[in-house]
Amino acid sequence: MKVELPLAQATALLDQSSKGAGNSNAALNLIIDRLRTDAMQADRHRIESLLRTLELRLDPPPELATAVAQARQLLEMEPVDHTRPSSSYVRILRGLATRVETLRVSAATYASAPEGADVAPVHERLGRTAEAHGGNVCWFHHDRGLSDWPLWDRPGWQRIQRLVQGRWITLLTVDSAADLVPPMCVGEPQWGRRGLETWLYGWGIRLVCRAEAEAGAPR
Known part of the structure; x- marks a missing residue:
């Protein structure tokens, strides 16, 4: 440096x-x-x-x-x-x-995008974020047009959930915390951002939000 x-x-x-x-x-x-x-x-x-x-x-x-x-x-x-x-x-x-x-752990990316959106650039950005935080991305998952759905009902997130519970990853990167919390769940501690972080950490997984990381937030 x-x-x-x-x-x-x-x-x-x-x-x-x-x-x-x-x-x-x-x-x-x-x-x-x-x-x-x-x-x-x-x-x-x-x-x-x-x-x-x-x-x-x-x-x-x-x-x-x-x-x-x-x-x-x-x-x-x-x-x-x-x-x-x-x-x-x-x-x-x-x-x-x-x-x-030079050290790396297995990582995954998750994106929530509008219907028909090209998610490749999003995953590319998330991959760079993962690398900057010690991750080597092995899985890329996303959902399109399902931002109003509860997180646990989205097919893409269910694949992430299987990776988490199988302890296949140590790092998960997302574009924004807003992608993880649908409007109906805002304000509900169990399903909000902190509840999700607590759940992931309980499985030994770190959550990094790209927008916050690039803004210099300690996330």
Whole structure:
């Protein structure tokens, strides 16, 4: 991962440091510290997001189990000064992030689309979302023209349900949470978004909504 500091921000840091310290070395060190901090925060966030998926895998292979344990251990070892992480810490964290990014769990996508709609682009987007969250999509399911139906009565979702109950997947990606809750079920805790997430998590499955993930929501 390449971290770049905007020119205006770098110039401001140089001016700030030059006025306070009176030498260019202090200005350079200030910029280096900022770059390391940004890289550290980005990698820690990335690893944490991937672990939320990978840690749900039942009976993980040795490579995955070892990498997950090492990643969790390193995340617990924080630098003494978060504004000045050492180069060795940042380097180790980057190496671990690269390793964790290669690990995958089985995933599925589900889409609810209007009658006659082309769902291929939707599944393609959902596939990219799954990959960004540690998933390798093996199943693509959808329903057309059934957005008013209860989720459990939709044929496409019933196929997802069989994957869930058979523990074939660890990650499920959807376009939006609204696709999962028909109008008649809005406001009903058991059949709403939270109820569905609780049900999936009980089977060891993480739900990721693409719209929220792209907006930066912690989902």
